[in-house]
Amino acid sequence: MARSRPRSGPTMHDVAAAAGVSQATVSLVLNSASGSRFSDETRQRVNDAVQQLGYRTNAHAKTLREGISGIIGFLGDAVATTPFAGKIIEGAQERAWEDGLLLLTMNTGGDKALESASLDSMLSYKVAGVVYAGMYHRRLDVPEALEAVPSVVLNSQDRKLRLPSVAPDEELGGYTATRHLIEAGHTQVAMINIETLESELPAAVGRFNGYTKAMTEAGIPVSSGLVRFGTGNEDDGFTYATELLTSGNPPTAIFCANDRTAWGAYQAAAELHLSIPGDVSIVGFDNQETLAPHLRPGLTTLELPFVEMGRRAVDLILQGAEPDGRVEFMTCPLIERNSVTHPKEKP
């Protein structure tokens, strides 16, 4: 026998009937911010009936009446499925829930038609706003329909500078990483970047600028012999780290612009029988949780503040998020592990 499955639960009318009052009374008792006046006895009866019937307010009726729902749209090109950016959703969700809101999520995988259709669907649910999240930090084109509600671009920037954006402060991150190495006493600090600067990838450009700034500030000239441009994978990390470490004047420290590159550098050091951090200190970037803590020694790296960014984006939406084109840059904290120490004394 198929279990009976009451599709629609009790309504306020049912509660009203059970409590012997009118539907309006139920509504007022349930919502009144202590404003309206009912006898304690009536309140009690209503609440009892609610409990007993297992009444749950119908969010759609409420939304229909009020015009705006308790839902925020989360539209990403691949966020939920990208290994280390799921944290973005976590942050957004947390913040939304603090105001009792839920997230209606959709990953488009970059498919513009799907993006448009699902955004449409979200809008038909009268979402309170939309978070438009990029899988990695870049400048992107945003669907126009987003302007119908408060929207925020997350982990990317609106190319047209219309919507407000929340992105990591890559430059400060690069600066912090480099500064950390300089403060440990290093002067021969190399950098292996994850893209050429022409790519205009904010991560590559920003992290490099931060590196340059820290070096310059410390009075250390940036030598092109100490800078390499890879593509962000461990092969390039291996290749360029090997190149750097076997050169005539090897660096005592390498800032790798992402963790995978740093992993390659670890492999290069192992191959050359150099110890980390004894012979060479390494700093990564991303704090990829399946990698950085598991390397030996643990990789000191910069964390992308995904949770915080997610929170902040929803925050802005809840504040009304006017389309002022402002970009908010968030600090990447340094996660210290064991891949950095002071350089060896020169013999």
Next chain:
Amino acid sequence: MARSRPRSGPTMHDVAAAAGVSQATVSLVLNSASGSRFSDETRQRVNDAVQQLGYRTNAHAKTLREGISGIIGFLGDAVATTPFAGKIIEGAQERAWEDGLLLLTMNTGGDKALESASLDSMLSYKVAGVVYAGMYHRRLDVPEALEAVPSVVLNSQDRKLRLPSVAPDEELGGYTATRHLIEAGHTQVAMINIETLESELPAAVGRFNGYTKAMTEAGIPVSSGLVRFGTGNEDDGFTYATELLTSGNPPTAIFCANDRTAWGAYQAAAELHLSIPGDVSIVGFDNQETLAPHLRPGLTTLELPFVEMGRRAVDLILQGAEPDGRVEFMTCPLIERNSVTHPKEKP
């Protein structure tokens, strides 16, 4: 000047007015499954008005009328934030969207109060069903409220055997992994598991049973000297692989019950100057995308069918998902890379 922000778009009445017809006509023209009859001219006028006004149906009004929404709830203990299980959401979302549905997601991080409250909220949105996803494969206790709608337990199993569940076929996976090694000619096949069998972790128990089955089937006795129980991290992989490989009668192949353990085994092999797969073949489990393809050589491993499981769970919900307690086990495909070859000829 603040941009004007029309909070509620045009309604059917607006469209009706613009097209010079009644609201009922608009509704019928827009929805009619070719059932009702209107002149082509009227249809045209309605569609034009829809286009021009940018009309979008109000999903809440529709839901209120119809009693069920185009939303499916996705409740997970940590899925969206777990590195390699985000794929689950991807699959669920894909399948849902094929029927025009969206996912209302919530990660509870295991917090029962939060779980209950957010489930409540989902139910108040009259979701068409709920996917209750576990972060890793286990038996778990399911909130009772789930029985109010079609619900499916995903990547885990309902301990009470009420709700239908979708989970990976761990045993078949372990069998496939071991069989793969045996077919390559190995007879000395070790296994490093990720938990003791007492833990009742389906992954540990199932994979071990699969290993045993394949060995037995091939007429190879399972020697306890070839089996180790770690905790699934690379340290244990390193320790036990070292132990196995330096023993009197070392295995020519190791089945590691997850990729991180395999990573540890790689490190052990490197330390012992053994080549993979030349001296020892390795098979992992999980196909962790940030790890398995990046190891050198690429790790042959079993993939957890997250996308497929996500799809299947939504599928079941769309079919009505009666609470029959059935568990559907899904096949873990073998992903071949370069960590397996035939064993060296004995000199």
Next chain:
DNA sequence: ACGAATAACTGATACGAATAACCATTTGGC
């Protein structure tokens, strides 16, 4: 040429909750 059938559309209503406007008792002030 007349009733029936058909085509093309409209009016009214219900879904469930929120709320403005109203009504009926008490209580209070003087």
Next chain:
DNA sequence: GCCAAATGGTTATTCGTATCAGTTATTCGT
């Protein structure tokens, strides 16, 4: 003792859509 104010509710309406039950106007069969 009478009007005003406070107390404790209720009625009616609205949100936007779907749909049942009509209502015209036209066409058809005989």
